[in-house]
Amino acid sequence: MDLSVLLVEDDEHIRQALGLALADEGFAVSDAMSGEEALDLLETTTFDVVLLDLMLPGVDGLEVCRTLRARGDLPITVEPARPDATDVIAGLEAGADDYVTKPLVASVLAARIRALLRRRGGGRHEEVIRVGDLEIRPDAGTVQRRGSEVHVTRTEFRLLVELASAGGRIVTREQLLQRVWGYDYFGDTRLLDVHIRRLRRKVEENPDEPTLVVTVRGAGYRMDT
Incomplete structure (x- = not known):
């Protein structure tokens, strides 16, 4: 079709x-x-x-x-x-x-x-991924914070899963662009940077607390676990 x-x-x-x-x-x-x-x-x-x-x-x-x-x-x-x-x-x-x-x-x-x-194939991730007070269910496509749903777009969700499933390791910008958007890195980071900002506004409940999505300068991003 x-x-x-x-x-x-x-x-x-x-x-x-x-x-x-x-x-x-x-x-x-x-x-x-x-x-x-x-x-x-x-x-x-x-x-x-x-x-x-x-x-x-x-x-x-x-x-x-x-x-x-x-x-x-x-x-x-x-x-x-x-x-x-x-x-x-x-x-x-x-x-x-x-x-x-x-x-x-x-x-x-x-x-x-x-x-x-494009939908990525299943079986790559755990049934539930927990980071801080977030509960991420890749199969269901949902994010919850202490039982309340956090509304994210499909693109933001894919980005969150890639970061959360890395277990605190750095995920490079190139890897995120390839895995989330599905095409090679062309040197333009605006697409990724804006989505990271949007994602932070949704998953980081208190701006006075340490950031959940951490920028590693010159390398990429990681999530504090």
Whole structure:
């Protein structure tokens, strides 16, 4: 069954060309020309992933991203207007799982989308992983703190499992990018750094206490056990 993509892009030429190219890559593509149209469509139709231009008329892409993230963990890939740090980080902080920059190459984009949606095989991790007062269940995809659920996206959950299952050992940036996003390290750490910040805000209950996700400068990250 084809993976379904909602392409949200106001430029007609880009929308048509990218839609045809993704269809050639095996995706079932629907499109929307505005943020309002996208949100309305997502109220009634289920998609596997949203490809979202951030520069939209009316309700812009950042607001669409925040709204979708508040609704749930639907995978979102954003297209920043510019590849500079400000636009990229704004999209990721709004809740995006990944980003791609223009001009878009359909084959590369297709690989990124498939990597985002790919499920890792089971059996790698313990049934329950405990770190501090967190209880992580990889099979169920849940995180709890003292019996209360901690809401994380699927990408944040995969990142948390990789860190927690390392048993206090350092996991390099390259390893996290490969294992969580499924493609090789290209020297751009913004994707990972923003997700680490988002994850910390959710799993570290008290900002006055020592951090749970520790940055090891020049190496990567580890979780204090």
